[in-house]
Amino acid sequence: MNHYAITMPQLSDTMTEGVVVTWEKQAGDRVERGDIVATVETDKAIMDVEVFKAGYLAGPLAEVGATVAVGAALGYITDTAGDVAIAAGEVVEEQAQTEMIPHHAGTPIVMPQLSDTMTEGVVVTWEKQPGDVIKRGDIVATVETDKAIMDVEVFQEGFLSGPIADVGSVVEVGHPMGFIVDDASKANDTGVTISADHKVKDTHKVAPPSADKPAHLPIPKTAPAQVAATGAMPPVPRPQGRQASPYARKVAGQLGVNLAGLAGSGPSGVIVSADVARARPSMAEVAHALPQVDVPGQGRAMTSMEKAVSHAMTASLTLPTFNVTVNIDTAKLTAAAKANKVSVTVAIAKACSVAMAKFPRMNWAYQPVDKLVERANHDFGVAVMSNDGGLVVPILHGIEKKPLQALQSDWTGLVERARVRKLAPAEYSNPTFTISNMGMLGVSHFTAIPTPGISAILAIAANGPQGTPFTITGDHRVLNGADVALYLATLKQTIEAPEGWIQGSGVGGQGTAAEAVAGATATISAPVSPIPEGNWDVQVVVIGGGPGGEDCARDLADHGVKVMMVNNEPFPGGECLWRGCIPSKAWRAAADVIRNRAHDAEMGVDGTDAPKLNWEQVEKHRRWVQTSRGEMALKADRGMKIDVREGYGEFVDAHTLKITPVEGEPYQVTFGAAVIATGAPAFVPPIPGARENLASGGVVTSDTIWNLAAPPKKLGIVGGGVIGVEMAQIFRDFGTEVLMLERHARILAEIEDEIGKTLIAALEKEITVVTGAAINEVSGKPGAMKLRYANKEGVESVFDCDIVLMATGKRPDTGKLNLDKVGVELDGAAIRVDARCQTSAPHIYAVGDVIGGYMLAHTAATQGRVAADNLLGHASEYDQDKDCGVTFSRPQAGFVGLSVAQAKAKGIDAVEAKMPMSIDAKAMITGETEGMIKLVADKASGRIVGVHYLADHTDTLIGTGVMMVAGEMTLTQVAKAIFPHPTQTELFGELARRLLNRLRRTAKK
């Protein structure tokens, strides 16, 4: 077992110590080379701590806020999974950062690996000379890779020192090109020869370089090629009775290499990544293994790019390919592109993506050995001629999600950089499909060669009498002829009828400016089932008058549709207004006033720390908000000509609803289409005594808690979800003693991991939480209830309390709707719908809590509007990836979009940055320093896909996150936005800039 110390780095000349600001990884987490594990505050700024050792983070970790001397341990990396802390006295072998670094020569500047295929690079220029002062972020050299010319940036202060690699010399990835020393006097007077296994072999004096010739760096001849382990393949298990480095296992997982029987060249025969690389021949080795023809002549050495293309093309010979061609009339697409002010290339890429939605296989890839990578992200490489005549293939990312205008803006920047071959690695690595358009060069027909990693490449030739030939060359291991033929037929339709997916395509010159704007969000084709024609009483009946039903009915009525809303309550608003969001937040508001007073004295205001609860007034205020809003809603609904009926609705047949009013006889209405928005009541599990005590009021749910004569003195809560936690803190602030029981190992399981854990830690300071609990019985009467439970060790206890709140979730109850009579199918208890909220009966839609998913008011309302949109004939979809929510705890938790884990599960290579509230000026002023904000972005495109909060005022701050995610904003846009000072919103700009810097740095590694 090996342990390595992560030491406080020296990040500036003057730095002697640093303060730990955050841990970006937790003890026990897997750590890869180049990962950022923590941030520290120095005398200059907050900086990331990167480690260059793979393993598992292990404690003891320096506490957040602790001051640690430069060189002292912040934490450890161990090579054993499951170790969260190393024991006192265990041997720490070396520093995690200094692996393979020859200290006495200074810190090496190594040839960065800038793409998956890059094994070496050519030094093009030195931007600094030995002896020059180097600052963090300085560009010291440029190198030519197989794809582009890139800057080499360094992140250490000091002086450039020899030996440095000559301009024009080829340096293998990971090998030093030069060094940085911390003292000008050390520059150039020592050097090292690096052996094939990257160890210091020889230390020798080198002459100071003459002005025109820098010291030469000896380059090893037989160093093994580096292998980049990318993607999400799990590492292969350790071979039996053998040792393999974690990195070797990861690479083996990537390449499908069996470690059994592999010779290990590491210490004591350990298998290292180079052994794995040798076991699977590289593209270069494949190329050289093929029969070579003797060509007379001298031959000059290929450039890096020429070599890479040659090797990739030879490796392509392993792909069994076939070609299929169709002729397509591109005139309408060209006109539509012009009307929308986008290039034809962008319009074709979007058309390829729209057609690919029906044939996702075109976007897959074969992965050795015997695997298929099923990708949903449309990241298309599009060939561009560079200024020096070569071909560069920049990638348009996220084509399936982005509107045309956004793609055009991405494309403009990409082309500029591609022309001068200044692309970042993420901009040319890992396309999922490739387009090559040689039509503009007058080529009448051609085929292109797909490279390993994609299964299809599209070759577009020049327009001819039959139209423009579109030829796809496909990898037969992934695609068959029919797949490609059907895809091309759909692509032909898509291109020849752009008005189906680019609104305001301007075909025939009729497009208006407004249409052009609409066209920017290239929508999908019209819905299959608008409202059926017929002699119905109403065109659409909406069942349920909560946020889902009401928003749907209003949108329909707004568009002149005859709509009836049937709700079995006197006023609209549903659970949200009468039993959920509104009353609970009215209580929370009173509780906030009490809680906030605790900070008054800190800020210099005395005498306000003993507030007294006036329960009667709290309830009066709450009821006033509810009834006012209920009356306002009913008035607005009627004013909009919605036919509002109070009564219970149930289906009689596909177009008939029976309504049973509270008073009077049941009656029937006929309808063309229906929307079910009946919500989901609180669910009480069959715990002995739980359901039985509902009637007495000794057990309450979120439906029945609203009639308390006074807050309970002691409250038992069963269930640690959002509703349970909100209630627990409200009553705690009202002075109640609270015990929370949760059957699972963690409460708040639905909240992002780190946010959830931090909130739990805050909560546990206020209330008692027992997880892994078995609730055995609930008994007694209101005011004298007994909650009998066993903890995870099986030890039984009884909690005496006034009432028990069952906060055990909500479950749709559709038993009485007669769904079987109309062909609406269920998925468990919820109604099954597609993204358009359409059920298995095409004329019936369902929205809100009754369809499961996020059970939130704004989700229901959004889905209501989606259903209305589809019924109105505008295609519309609910996108959960852009949804959001707030937990009204203290501090408040909130999410928008995806967490890193959720994004990764969707195939997005996501990264995150976080900032603790404790460093924010405004939060310090108001004493609201608990929590953090996190930004999650797609590494490739910089698009912000998630924002996560634990902070006071999350309910306001979340709006900024919603706009970023909904507007698909990029880190660059947020980094450049101007946020006012002093407000917590400044953190968004800070986070975006930090994440951008981080991505820039890791891209250079």
Ligand SMILES: Cc1cc2nc3c(=O)[nH]c(=O)nc-3n(C[C@H](O)[C@H](O)[C@H](O)COP(=O)(O)OP(=O)(O)OC[C@H]3O[C@@H](n4cnc5c(N)ncnc54)[C@H](O)[C@@H]3O)c2cc1C
């Ligand atoms: C304590 C609590 C706090 C909450 N806090 C928040 C919050 O802060 N933020 C948030 O976004 N969400 C919150 N929610 C969730 C929110 O209340 C629901 O997600 C939302 O109300 C769901 O809307 P809906 O339209 O799907 O259903 P509902 O609001 O439940 O409305 C359904 C309506 O249909 C009626 N109905 C049912 N069956 C029939 C029938 N057969 N015929 C006629 N009418 C029928 C019901 O009586 C009801 O009026 C909270 C919930 C609770 C319990």
